[in-house]
Amino acid sequence: MILILTLVAVAAAANSREQLDYNKQDQWGGSCQTGRAQSPIDVPFPSAVELASPPFLHLSRGSFNMTNENHPDTAKFSVNPAEGSVMATVPWMKDRQVTLHQIHLHWGETAAHGSEHTIMGKAYAAEIHLVTSYIDKDSSTKYMVFTRLFRAGKKENKHIAEIIAAEKREGNNRNIQNFDMESLYPPYTAVWTTYKGGLTTPPCTEVVQFAIVDEPLVVTKRQLKKLRRMSLGAGDLAPQRQNWRKTQPLNGRTSTKYYRGRDIEVQF
Numbered sequence: 001m002i003l004i005l006t007l008v009a010v011a012a013a014a015n016s017r018e019q020l021d022y023n024k025q026d027q028w029g030g031s032c033q034t035g036r037a038q039s040p041i042d043v044p045f046p047s048a049v050e051l052a053s054p055p056f057l058h059l060s061r062g063s064f065n066m067t068n069e070n071h072p073d074t075a076k077f078s079v080n081p082a083e084g085s086v087m088a089t090v091p092w093m094k095d096r097q098v099t100l101h102q103i104h105l106h107w108g109e110t111a112a113h114g115s116e117h118t119i120m121g122k123a124y125a126a127e128i129h130l131v132t133s134y135i136d137k138d139s140s141t142k143y144m145v146f147t148r149l150f151r152a153g154k155k156e157n158k159h160i161a162e163i164i165a166a167e168k169r170e171g172n173n174r175n176i177q178n179f180d181m182e183s184l185y186p187p188y189t190a191v192w193t194t195y196k197g198g199l200t201t202p203p204c205t206e207v208v209q210f211a212i213v214d215e216p217l218v219v220t221k222r223q224l225k226k227l228r229r230m231s232l233g234a235g236d237l238a239p240q241r242q243n244w245r246k247t248q249p250l251n252g253r254t255s256t257k258y259y260r261g262r263d264i265e266v267q268f
């Protein structure tokens with residue numbers, strides 16, 4: 001049984017000291033204006049659904065030490081490669097082996113819209129991207145970005161709390177020890193959606209497959225306020241009140257929604 005869906009995007013900006021102007025997205029270079037498979041997207045009604053039995057993601061370990069990249073536009077932490085395997089297996093993609101690179105966040109001026117992707121017109125309060133790469137059949141490097149959305153709620157999110165705390169510290173203390181990646185991207189995730197797009201920051205290269213976990217996490221409005229007010233870079237740059245790209249045309253692209261396990265009732 002097969003249906004299809006569509007989803008939205010990612011960011012993996014270069015670590016330039018110059019801050020990206022999210023109010024001038026129509027002037028971004030690279031493929032940002034000319035590409036036909038850009039991200040993020042408004043994920044539409046699914047055009048295909050697949051019942052998957054394999055797990056969502058098998059990380060090589062549950063938690064990782066993370067290095068603060070002092071990014072000018074977001075909180076970005078790279079997975080520390082100095083301590084063993086930074087590989088993961090994507091069982092539903094024929095056991096594709098990916099290398100973990102980094103996580104970063106997107107947020108907005110209000111809790112009503114901070115996500116890059118929207119789902120059937122609905123925006124979320126924030127979005128986190130786990131960027132991974134793999135070597136494709138044609139020997140080129142491609143990316144898989146694993147995405148989680150956040151809705152505003154009463155319970156503080158522990159991952160975002162750790163990120164904010166690290167951003168406020170100085171020097172090497174800005175890193176995060178034992179970041180719990182597995183609870184952010186659990187192996188037995190029930191429903192996710194995938195589509196092909198590109199980087200959501202210049203040069204917007206179209207080399208990214210997104211996998212968006214359908215179930216949103218919760219973040220508090222207080223945490224969102226801290227994100228949009230925190231100094232970026234090495235703590236020396238202005239905050240970004242908003243760092244999400246607008247949704248881009250589908251241009252005929254489809255997406256696939258995966259349901260893991262056969263007990264789930266599929267309704268459309």
Ligand SMILES: [Zn+2]
Binds near residue numbers: 009010104105106129
């Ligand atoms: Zn991103």
